[in-house]
Amino acid sequence: MISYVSRRLGTSLVLTVLVSMITFFLLSNSFDGVVRSILGTAATSATVQAKKAEMGMDRPVIVQYADWLFHAVRGDFGISYFTGQPVGTAVADHLTVTLSVVVTALLITTAISVVLGVLAASRGGVIDRLAQGASLFGYIVPNLLLAIGLVVVLAVELDWLPATGYTPFTENPGRWAASIVIPVIALTVGGVANLSAQIRGAMIGELRKDYVRTLRTRGLSPGSIVLRHALRNAAGPAFTVLSLEFIGMLGGALIIENVFALPGIGSYSFSAALQGDVPIIMGLSLFGVLFVVGVNLVVDVVNGWLNPKARIQ
Template identity: 70%
Template sequence: MFLYVLRRLSTGLVLAVLVTAITFLLLSTSFNNIVRGRLGPSATPETVRAMKADLGLDRPVAVQYVDWLWHAVRGDFGVSYFTSEPVGPAIAARLGVTMSMLLVALLATIAVSITLGVLAASRGGVPDRIAQGASLFGYLVPNLLISIVLVVVLAINLELLPATGYTPLSENPGAWAASIAIPVFALMVSSVAALTAQIRGTMIDELRKDYVRTLRTRGVPSRSIVLRHALRNAAGPALTVLSFEFITMLGSALIIEKVFALPGFGSYAFEASLQGDVPIIMGISVFGVLLVVGMNLAVDLVNGWLTPKARIF
C-alpha cells in the first residue's frame, strides 16, 4: 500500500509539472499585455521593456519556467505582481475557506445522495419519483441561478442568512455556518443530481443479483442486505462519480466565491486571472492539481477498503 501511495503521489507531481509548464507557456504569450496592464495605457515601450526586465520576463520562456520551478519545489512561489504579497502563504490562507466549504458540500452531497438513491432503489414508488425529480432538477437548473434565487429569498426577503461575506469558523461557528450555507447548497445541487442517479441505478442492479436473493432466502434482514451488502458493492462507481463532482465543485468555486464575496481559493484565482498575475496563477495551478490528485487517491483508498476485489495495492 505504501508503494502504491508513493507511485500515485509521484504521478501527481509529474502531472503538476506538466500542467504548470503548459500554463506558463500560455501565459508567456501575454506578458506584454500583463506589463502594460500594470503600468497603464500611457506606458512607453521603454518603460514596458524596463518593467519586463525588472520582473524577469525578458528572459527565454524555458529559462523563466525552470527558475520558477526550482523555487516552487522549495516552497517559494514568488510574490504577486500587483500586491507584492507572497503567493504561497496567501493561497494557503485562502485555501482554508474553500476547503471548509467544499468538505461541507461533499459530506452533505454524500448524505443526501445515499439517502435518496438507496430509498429510490429499495422502495420505489414515491421515494423513487422524488429521487428522479431531484436529479432532473439538479441537471437542468444552473448553480448560479439557484444562488441568485436563494439570496433573494433567504437573504433579502426573509433575512435568515447573510447574502455575502465570510466568518471564520474559529471566531463564531454559527455565523460561519450561516455564511457558507447558500454557497454550499449551490455547489451541492448538480452533484446531488449526478450522485443520486448513479447510486440509484447501481443499487437497482445490485438488488437484482443472485447473491441478494440468496441472502433473502437465508432470512437476512432487508436493512442489512441493502446497507451492508448492496450499498457496499455499489460504492465503487459512486465514488468515481464523487471524485469527478469534487473537481466540478472546485471549478464552480471560482464563480460561487466571487458571487458571495468569500475570500477563498476560487475568488483569489478569479481575480488573479483577470489581472494576469502570473505568480498567483502558477501557484494556484500547483495547489489545484495537488487537490485533485489527493482527492482521487483518497477515493481509490476508500474504494479498496469498501470493495476488496477493487484493490490494486
C-alpha cells in the same frame, strides 16, 4: 500494490509538470501587459523593457519556467506582483474559505444522496419517483441560477440570511454558518442529483444479484442485506462519482464565490487573472492540478485495493 501506486505517482508527476509548463508558456505571451499593469498606462516602451529585465522576464521562457519550477519544488512559489504577499500564504488564506463551503456541501451531499439512493432502490414506488424528480431538478437548474434565486428569496424577500460576505468561523461561528448556507445549498443540489442517481443505479444492480437472493433465503433482515452487503458493494462506483463531485464543487466555487462575494480561491483566481498576477496564477494552477491529481490518485488506489483487476489494467 506498491508497483501500482508507483505507476500512478509517476503518471501524476508527469501530468503536473506538463500542465504547469503549458500554463507558464501561455502566460508568457502576456508579460508585456502585466508589466504595463504594474507601471501604469503612461509607461514608455523603454520603461517596460527595463522593468521586464528587472523582473527577469527578458530571459528565454524555458529558463524562466525552469527557475520557477526549481523554487516551487522547494516550496517557494514566488511573491504577488501587486500585493507583495507570498503566493503560498495567499493561496492558503483563501483556500480556507473555499474548503469551508465545499467540504460542508460535500458532507451534506453524501448524506442526502446515500439516503435517497438507498431508499429509492430498496423501496421503489413513490419514494423512487420523488428521488428521480429531485435528481432531475438538480440536473436541469444551473448552480448560478439557483444561487441567484436563493438570494432573492432567503436574503432579499425573507431577510433570513446575508446576501453576500463571509465571516470566519473563529470570529463568530453563528455568522459563519449563516454566511455559507446559501452557497452550500447551491452546490449541494447539483451534487445530490448526480450522486443519488449513481447510488440508486448501483444499489438496484446489487439487489438483483444472486447473492442477495441467497441472503434472503437464509433469513437475514432486509435492512442488514441493504446496508451491510448491497450498499458496501455499491460503494465503489459511488466513491468515484463522489470524488468527481468534489472536484466539480471546487470548480463551481469560481462562480459561486463571485456571486456571494466570498474571499475564496474562486474569486481570488478571477481577480488574479484580471490583473495578470503571474505568480498567483501559477500557484493557483499548480494547486488545482495537484488537487485533481491527488483526488484521482486516491480513487485509483482505493479502486485498485478493492478490485485487483483495476491494478492489472
